[in-house]
Amino acid sequence: MADAIINGLGGLTVGLQMLAVDWRNTIMILVGFVLLYLGIKKDCEPLLLVPIGFGCILVNIPLSDVMMKEGFIRALYDAGITTELFPLLIFVGIGAMTDFAPVLAQPSTFLLGAAGQFGIFLTLLLALALGFSQLDAVAIGIIGACDGPTAIYVTSKFAPHLLGAVSVAAYSYMSLVPIIQPPIMRLLTTKKERMIVMKPVAKPVSKTTKIMFPLVITILGGIIAPKGLPLLGTIMLGNLMRETGVVSRLTKASENEIANVVTLFLGLCIGATMVGSAFIKAQTLIILALGFVAICLDTACGVLMGKVMRVVTGGKVNPLIGAAGISAFPMAARVVQKEGSKWNKKSYLLMHAMGANAGGQVGSVIAAAVMLSVLAGMGIIR
Amino acid sequence: MDNFTFGITMLICGMGGTILTLWIMSLVMGLLGKLFPEKPEKKEA
Numbered sequence: 001m002a003d004a005i006i007n008g009l010g011g012l013t014v015g016l017q018m019l020a021v022d023w024r025n026t027i028m029i030l031v032g033f034v035l036l037y038l039g040i041k042k043d044c045e046p047l048l049l050v051p052i053g054f055g056c057i058l059v060n061i062p063l064s065d066v067m068m069k070e071g072f073i074r075a076l077y078d079a080g081i082t083t084e085l086f087p088l089l090i091f092v093g094i095g096a097m098t099d100f101a102p103v104l105a106q107p108s109t110f111l112l113g114a115a116g117q118f119g120i121f122l123t124l125l126l127a128l129a130l131g132f133s134q135l136d137a138v139a140i141g142i143i144g145a146c147d148g149p150t151a152i153y154v155t156s157k158f159a160p161h162l163l164g165a166v167s168v169a170a171y172s173y174m175s176l177v178p179i180i181q182p183p184i185m186r187l188l189t190t191k192k193e194r195m196i197v198m199k200p201v202a203k204p205v206s207k208t209t210k211i212m213f214p215l216v217i218t219i220l221g222g223i224i225a226p227k228g229l230p231l232l233g234t235i236m237l238g239n240l241m242r243e244t245g246v247v248s249r250l251t252k253a254s255e256n257e258i259a260n261v262v263t264l265f266l267g268l269c270i271g272a273t274m275v276g277s278a279f280i281k282a283q284t285l286i287i288l289a290l291g292f293v294a295i296c297l298d299t300a301c302g303v304l305m306g307k308v309m310r311v312v313t314g315g316k317v318n319p320l321i322g323a324a325g326i327s328a329f330p331m332a333a334r335v336v337q338k339e340g341s342k343w344n345k346k347s348y349l350l351m352h353a354m355g356a357n358a359g360g361q362v363g364s365v366i367a368a369a370v371m372l373s374v375l376a377g378m379g380i381i382r
Numbered sequence: 383m384d385n386f387t388f389g390i391t392m393l394i395c396g397m398g399g400t401i402l403t404l405w406i407m408s409l410v411m412g413l414l415g416k417l418f419p420e421k422p423e424k425k426e427a
Contacts (some may be wrong), residue, residue, distance in 0.1 A: 021411065046418060110408035114401045121397045126390040134388050208418035209411075216410055224403050365406055370399035378383065 018062030024276030027062040029097070032056035032066045035168070039174040044175035047260075048148070048267045052168065055271020060236050066272060068166035073272040076265045081156045081163070086266045087149035088234045093259030094149070094361075095238020096251045098329065100213055101357035101363070104205045109321075109352070113359025115305030117324030117367035119144030119298035130286060134380060135159050138371065140279015140287055143170050143296030145364035146177070147327035150259070152266070153231060154368055164273035169291030177295070177328045181335050184299045185323050193310065194343040196318040199349045207243070218382065221366060241289050298326050300357070317352075324353035325342055333357040 014133030019026055039046035055073065058066050066073040073194025079087035080271030103109050108340040117141050132140060139159035142151045143166055155163050174182065188196075214236035221232045241251045275277075324332040333353035340349040375381045383391075 015397040045412075088424045104411055107408035107411035107415070110404045110411070111401070114404040117400050118397060121393045124392055124396075127384045128389045134383075134385065137389075138392075189397035199415075203415070205415065209414045212414050212418065215410065217407060220410060221403065221406060224406075264421065351392070359404070362407070363400065366407075367396070367400040367405050370403060371392065371396050374395045374399065378388075378391065380388075 001120070001327075017063040022062070022276060026276075027280055028274055028276040029057050032060065032271070035144050035271075035322065038172075038175075045171045048171050049175075051264050051267025052171075052271040052274075055268040056274040057271075058268075059272040059274065060276055060372070063261040067275070070072060073268055077272065080265055080313075081152070081160075081269050084153055084156060084230065086269070087153040088230055088260050089258055089262045090266065091234035091365075092238040092254045093256075093262075095214070095235040095240075096359065097233075097244045097256040098239060098242075100239060101205045101210065102201065102351055103358040104209055104213060105201045105203045106352070106355045108133045108327050109325075109355035110323035110359040110362070111309070112302055112305055112322050112356035113361070113363030114325070114361045114366075115250070115322060116298045116302040116327075116356075117145065117363050118246065118301035119294040119296070120367055120371070122297050126293065127290055130290075136162060138375065139166055141288050141294065142166070142368060142371070143173070143287075143291035144298050145327055145368060146170070146174055146295060146332075147299060147364040147368075148174065150231060150327070150364055150368045154372070159326070160273075161278065162287065164270060164279055165287040166291070167270040168274070169288050173295045174328045174331070175206075175293055176358050178290070178325075178330050178335050178338075180295055181299050181323050181332065184191075184296055185303055185336075187270075187338055188300060188303045189307070189319050193302060193319050194219045194340065195308070196310070196315065197345065197347050198316065198318050198321070198352050199346070210243040211240065214243070217362065218363060221369060225366065225369035225373040226382075227372035228365065231365045232369055235361075251316035254326055256373075267338060277326060295326070299323050302326065302360075309311045318347065318349055320347055321353045321356050324356040325360040326357070327358050327360045329361050330354060332360065 032053045035049045038044040039049030065071045086341045120141045124137045126138040127137035135158040138156040142154045148170045155166045218236040222229045241247045302322035302325035306319030309317040336353035337350040340347040
C-alpha cells in the first residue's frame with residue numbers, strides 16, 4: 001500500500017520533474033507571461049496577445065496534451081489554421097469594419113499603399129541571404145505586410161513551423177508602430193517637408209462607388225492574382241456587406257461575434273505553436289529581427305514614395321503621409337497626424353493618411369496575392 | 383532555382399506586380415468616381 005501511495009504521489013510530481021528537465025518550457029512560460037503583460041498592462045494588441053500568451057503557457061506546461069492528437073487546441077488548429085479558415089474569417093470582419101472612402105476620394109493614395117509593401121520583398125531577400133529556405137523567406141517577408149491575418153494565412157500555408165514566430169512578430173510590431181515609425185519619418189524628411197499643409201479632401205464619394213469598389217477590386221485582383229482570391233474575396237465581401245447597408249445583421253456579426261470568436265481561437269492556436277523545443281532557437285530571434293527590419297523598410301519606402309509624390313504634385317503632398325501606406329489600420333494614420341501636427345499646428349493630415357492607410361490595407365492583401373501567384377507561376381507552389 | 387534568381391524574381395515580379403495592380407486599381411477607382419459621382423441631395427419642397 002505504501003508503494004501505491006508513493007507511486008500515486010510520484011504521479012503528481014512528474015510535471016515538476018519534466019519542468020526541471022527541459023528548461024525551454026520554463027522560458028516559454030515566462031514568454032507567455034511577458035505577452036500577457038504586454039497585452040494587459042501595456043495595451044499592445046490585447047485581443048491577440050492575451051490568448052496567444054495563455055496558449056503559450058498552456059502548451060509549455062509539461063505533459064500538456066492540448067496540442068496532442070485529441071487535444072482541444074489541436075482540434076481548433078486543424079479546423080481553422082490548417083484549413084486557413086480563421087484568418088479568412090477575420091478578413092470578413094476587417095472588411096466590414098473598414099471605410100475605404102478616404103482612398104476612393106483620392107485614388108492616387110493607392111500608390112502609397114503599394115510603396116508600403118516594399119519591406120516584404122526586401123526582407124525576403126535578406127532572409128534568403130541569411131540562409132532561410134525559399135518558402136521560409138516568403139513567410140518571413142510577409143511580416144512586412146504589417147497585417148496579422150495575411151501573415152498567418154501565408155505562413156500556415158507554406159511554413160507552418162514558423163507560425164508562432166511570424167505571428168508574434170507581426171502583431172507585436174504592429175502594436176509598436178507608434179514607436180517604430182516617427183524616427184524613420186523624421187530621418188527621411190526635411191523640416192520644410194514635414195510642415196507642408198495639405199488641402200482637405202473635399203471630394204464626396206457616392207454610395208454606388210462604395211458598393212462597386214469591393215466588386216471591381218475582387219474581380220480585377222482575382223484576375224491578376226487568383227492565388228490570393230481567398231484573402232481579397234473575404235475582405236471585400238465584408239466591405240460589400242458594410243456598404244450595401246442591407247445586411248446589417250451579417251455586418252455586425254462579422255465585425256463583432258464572428259471576429260471575436262475567431263480572434264480567441266486564432267490567438268490560442270498561435271500561442272500553442274510556441275512550444276519551447278521548437279521556438280527557442282537562434283532562428284526565432286533572427287525572424288523577430290527581420291520582422292522589425294521589414295516594418296522599418298515599409299515605412300522608409302512609403303515616406304520615399306511620399307517624397308516622389310511631393311515632387312510630382314509640385315509640393316502639394318506632405319511626404320509624411322507615405323508612412324501610413326502600411327496595413328496597421330488606423331494606427332499608422334494616427335501616427336502621421338500626430339507627427340505632422342507636431343511640426344505644424346495648422347497641418348491636418350489625418351484624412352490623407354487614412355487614404356494611404358486604407359490603400360495599405362488593400363496593398364498588403366494584393367502584395368500577398370501577387371506573391372502567391374508569382375510563386376505558383378514559378379512552379380514553387382501549386 | 384537558386385536563391386539569388388528566386389529573390390530577384392520575387393522582387394521584380396512581386397513588387398512590380400503589386401505596384402502595377404494597385405496603379406490599375408487606382409485608375410479604375412478614379413473612373414468609378416467619375417461614372418458614379420455623388421449627387422447633391424434634392425431639396426424637399
